[in-house]
Amino acid sequence: MTTWAEQLRRSxxxxxxxxxxxxxxxxxxxxxxxxATPAAILAARGISDxxxxxxVAREYQVPLSLRGGGHSAAAFAAADGGLMLDLSGLxxxxxxxLRRRARAGAGATWGDYDxxxxxHGLASTGGIVSSTGxxxxxxxxxxxxxxxxxxxxVDNLRAxxxxxxxxxxxxxxxxxxxxxxxxxxxxxxNFGVVTGLEFxxxxxxxxxxxxxxxxxxxxxxxxxxxRARADExxxxxxxxxxxxxxxxGEPAILIIPRVIxxxxxxxxxxxxxxxxxxxxxxxxxxxxxxxxxNFLDTAARWRQRVYWNTTTxxxxxxxxxxxxxxxxxxxxSLDSKINIEHFHGAVSRIDPASTAVGFRHAAYNVFVEAKxxxxxxxxxxxxxASELIQTLAPYSAGGAYVNYLPRxxxxxxxxxxxxPRTYERLRAIKTMYDPDNLLxxxxxxxxxx
Numbered sequence: 001m002t003t004w005a006e007q008l009r010r011s012x013x014x015x016x017x018x019x020x021x022x023x024x025x026x027x028x029x030x031x032x033x034x035x036a037t038p039a040a041i042l043a044a045r046g047i048s049d050x051x052x053x054x055x056v057a058r059e060y061q062v063p064l065s066l067r068g069g070g071h072s073a074a075a076f077a078a079a080d081g082g083l084m085l086d087l088s089g090l091x092x093x094x095x096x097x098l099r100r101r102a103r104a105g106a107g108a109t110w111g112d113y114d115x116x117x118x119x120h121g122l123a124s125t126g127g128i129v130s131s132t133g134x135x136x137x138x139x140x141x142x143x144x145x146x147x148x149x150x151x152x153x154v155d156n157l158r159a160x161x162x163x164x165x166x167x168x169x170x171x172x173x174x175x176x177x178x179x180x181x182x183x184x185x186x187x188x189x190n191f192g193v194v195t196g197l198e199f200x201x202x203x204x205x206x207x208x209x210x211x212x213x214x215x216x217x218x219x220x221x222x223x224x225x226x227r228a229r230a231d232e233x234x235x236x237x238x239x240x241x242x243x244x245x246x247x248x249g250e251p252a253i254l255i256i257p258r259v260i261x262x263x264x265x266x267x268x269x270x271x272x273x274x275x276x277x278x279x280x281x282x283x284x285x286x287x288x289x290x291x292x293x294n295f296l297d298t299a300a301r302w303r304q305r306v307y308w309n310t311t312t313x314x315x316x317x318x319x320x321x322x323x324x325x326x327x328x329x330x331x332x333s334l335d336s337k338i339n340i341e342h343f344h345g346a347v348s349r350i351d352p353a354s355t356a357v358g359f360r361h362a363a364y365n366v367f368v369e370a371k372x373x374x375x376x377x378x379x380x381x382x383x384x385a386s387e388l389i390q391t392l393a394p395y396s397a398g399g400a401y402v403n404y405l406p407r408x409x410x411x412x413x414x415x416x417x418x419x420p421r422t423y424e425r426l427r428a429i430k431t432m433y434d435p436d437n438l439l440x441x442x443x444x445x446x447x448x449x
Contacts, residue, residue: 004060005040005083011056014049014089017041027086028078031071031131032306035407036080038065043086050163050193053085057438058165065441066189069109069133073308073369074407076441087135090195095120101158103198106135114290122201123289124156128258130294131302138197139188140403140443141357143365145209145258145292148235148345150202154185154355155346161196165434183429186356186418188402189442190426191433207292208259208266210283216251218277219243219325220318225276226255227316229269235345236260237269241316243324244337246281251328256296262286304335305378307370309385310404312362312397316340320395327388332380333372338388341365356426358399358418366392367404382406402443414443 009016017025019039027041028034039062042053057064063082070077070088078084090105093116102124104113111130117123125144127137142153150156159173160181170192172181183191214222226241233239239257246252255273259266263286270284287295313320324338342364352360359365370385372378385406400417415423423445430437431447440446 002039004056004062008040008042008052008056008083012042012044012049012052014045015043017043022084025086027067027070027084027088029070029302030067030075030077031300031302032073032075033303034078035075036078036082038078038084039081041084041086043089045089047163047169047195050085050087050195051167051169053083054163054165054167054193054438057083058436063441064438066193066439068106068135069131069137071127071129071132072136073306074405074443076407079441082441085193087193087195093117095122095201097122100201101198102201103196104134106193106195106197108134110134110137111294114293117201118205118288118290121203121205123204124199124201125150125153126293128293128296129300130297131300135194135197136189137403139184139186139194141186141355141359141401143341143401145207145238146202146204146260147343147347148233148238149260151346151350152355152357153199154357155350156199156201157185157197158200159198160184160194162192162194164192165436165438179429180433182354183356183426186358186402187426187429187445190430190439190445192439204260204289206262206286207289208261208263208270208284208286209257209292209295210285211281212255212257212273212279212284213246213252213281214254214277214279216243216253216325216328219253219321221277222253222255223316223321225273229272230342231344233269233342233344236265238344239269239342241340242337243328243340245328245334249334251325252280253325257284258292301371304371304373305375305381307382307385307406308404309368309370309389309406310400311366311389311392312359312399313364313366313392313395314362314397316364320392323391327384327391330384331370332377332384333370335371336381336384337369339367339369341367356418356422358422359397359401362397362399365401365404367401405443409443411446414445417443
């Protein structure tokens, strides 16, 4: 064990795993197959452990990476030869139904969070795969099923407990550390180690959702029917499209509607979709909220080789549908897919300047998921995802959801994701709180020099 790791072991209550032990450490259980092997992992038990990790990283100039839920497709949780600060043990969720507030530790998943809040019939906008971490999803913006009613996860964030890069502890909210609080709502993990998040919670007990699937040959007919209602959807309804393959490996287009309410509430939109063309698969049902949040879990297989990429669109016309269907047919892996997330309602009405999110103005978010198993196919799958985004560039609405950016996104791309004004404000705040760029294992916003 290295000198700094030995010091860490002596000064913390958490468990320290040496390089030879890291492969078996719980912290290395990651959604994306890791690109790197840390020299040590600290499984934190509390704030003092977080402070110790920061102290050692600064003193010994050790690359520091953070692991919350472990769902980062860019696999930023692991840095070669560095120190992974594993926060997954801080996963408590406390709910105050009278104040309509819930607090989640930095290691909590949305499955943990939804289970706790649903005991009171309450929820916040959060991830639609239950193993996704609350902290990571939120700090990048947080797209979820409640976005039409209540906006993004960051729009529901009311406070954050943070260990700053100098080791001090603070609580950021609208009245205390307002610049930091603004930056945390979309700026990712650039400004401090968030150990707890407090959210507003809202009534939500059942969701009518599921899959509607058609052969890809019917993509134009299906999307025409979708577009006919997309701009008129009530806030309680969101619907995403998926261009990919069905369970039999056949090219398909899917729509995943999520209606906050019962079958009667959902009927007008669902029946319209069914009438546009008879689906070959239809799993629409009214489900308990927690079930609606995890019915796609089986599609999120862990430890695959993954590469995500993203852009935004103002519209989804026939030409774009042709482009998307062509890319599905050319995909090197049948596991890969192209998700189209529609934005309307609260997510679009909220003042863009109120948070650091850079994509509210767009009508659609394009989320490309390349997923495969063969190491020899890395280049082909990454090229497929990147070339699709390049092909869509002339149609882009600008901005991007940073949680979907690939690991190799450069500064030009990150700046464009936020937009120039937001990016420069984030840089100024980064310079204030992390002038040495200790927290750089992320979609990094470097401090001003």
